[in-house]
Amino acid sequence: MEIRWKVWLQEEDCKVFGRGPVSMLKWVDELGSINKAAVQMGMSYSKAMRLIANIETHMGFSVVERQVGGVRGGGSRLTSEARDLIDRFEAMETEIRAFVEKCGGTYFR
């Protein structure tokens, strides 16, 4: 038997940020494209855009910025606020993971 858990940020009834958005933003970072990131996540472009807009609305800052032209011919990249958000979320996850493993083992070996 395994102890599974998840954590996410929520505002009222709206899930704002969690594992899914982290993966999505990391794909945008790696591929430089929301469209390519959406393909990797198996979701439509419009769903990816809604997910990003939802984060931006609730967090109050942009997470993706469009680059125009340049050597790589434009594309999308993460803002520094998005990187900071991902870092904080993952640091929190790491602490919770360690705690749940320790604590879970006490109650369910």
Add this chain to the structure above:
Amino acid sequence: MEIRWKVWLQEEDCKVFGRGPVSMLKWVDELGSINKAAVQMGMSYSKAMRLIANIETHMGFSVVERQVGGVRGGGSRLTSEARDLIDRFEAMETEIRAFVEKCGGTYFR
């Protein structure tokens, strides 16, 4: 922004125990009837029975026992193993809740 979380017990791809089953078993305990508990949970009797069978299969002990006759005319009640399972799960949740509140506040005030 709130930090939300959940924890559950899982075996391979199968969710075995968590908040939903805890509520379900507590209703069985209070109402003495799987059928009445299912109504409270807004689920069908057959779904409630599957949920209980699933816990019993994976945990390896009975969680509900049928009482025949008696002053209250029979009904279902929890086994001591079920009470112990609920107690351990909720004690684990209480520890995780306290940790996530403390830890979450560090990363997302």
